[in-house]
Amino acid sequence: MARTVKGGPDARRERWKGHREARRAEFVEATIRAIAEHGPDVGMDEIAAAAGVSKPVLYRHFADKSDLYLAVGRRGTELLMDQVVPAITGGGPIRARIRGIVDAYLGVIEQNPNLYRFVVRKSFTDRPVEQDVVHEDKQLIAAALARLLGDHLRAYGMDSGGAEPWAHALVGMVQNAGDWWLDRQSMTRASLSDYLTTIIWHAVDGLLRSGGVTLDPDAPLAAGSPALRLVDAEEA
Structure with missing residues (x-):
């Protein structure tokens, strides 16, 4: 040898x-x-x-401009996930967690508006690119959300089959609202975060109530609750 x-x-x-x-x-x-x-x-x-x-x-x-575009897009993904993933996996009352996730996403596009537009438009590339960076970002965030939603639904003995489509629907809503806001800037980021949080929380609340579960969105999870036991298990 x-x-x-x-x-x-x-x-x-x-x-x-x-x-x-x-x-x-x-x-x-x-x-x-x-x-x-x-x-x-x-x-x-x-x-x-x-x-x-x-x-x-x-x-x-x-190799060409498309190769550079993909490299920049992947770096943009890193910047986004560095902020969004900790918000998804963090603790705290449920409404605060929802707001943290929404605001983390809006914060990234607010701080990097030209980079966001550069990646979304793809106008820089000189040939079609096989990888869709924006689609990949949505898939990553939706997958993380789906795991979170699914775990909590199962913890309350509820059907978790809808967790994945729910997650994709939420990601699509926040992204489209963010696109609108980035172009219009007709309200503050804090206001948009509050509006989106209210919509998402009421959707989650309605789903929980359909299974006989009522939560105070602003209170810490009570000791012994299924969701708290789930968090403790994940941290162990």
């Missing part, structure tokens, strides 16, 4: 791979800065200027 010596071809290959990945990450961050400054219709000239390199250097690290 051939042995790999320190500093041999395999080690050099791994170092070069690491260098290329680091450079790609740097160029993605530069692209995000250029998008923030120039808007979602940013061009490669502005991106190269933000990165401090020439366009040919960019194209050494990305």
Whole structure:
């Protein structure tokens, strides 16, 4: 069996791979800065200027504009999930949890409006892209919500079969409302978060009441309640 010596071809290959990945990450961050400054219709000239390199250097690290778009979209997904997932998995009264999830999502698009439009419009790409970054984001968030809803419904002895379509419906509602708000800005983020929280809570409340369960949305879960036992089990 051939042995790999320190500093041999395999080690050099791994170092070069690491260098290329680091450079790609740097160029993605530069692209995000250029998008923030120039808007979602940013061009490669502005991106190269933000990165401090020439366009040919960019194209050494990305096959084409679509490749760069996907890399930026995946970075946008990381930024989104870094805020939304902790809100989904956090504790507290149910209405506060709902508001935290909604506000986390709206906060990300408020802080990165041009990046959000850049990813959603896909106008930057020079060929169709196989991966739909926006669809992938929705799937990830909906899957996390579906697990949360399903676990709580089962904890109360209720049918959890609707958890997945419920989760997708909620994600779609919040995303569409966020799109509208980002363009209109006719109310504050706090106001929109409150409105959406009210709609979602009443939907959840109606579902629970249909199974004979009544919860105070603003009170901590009572000791011994199925939902609290579920949380304790997850944290154990």
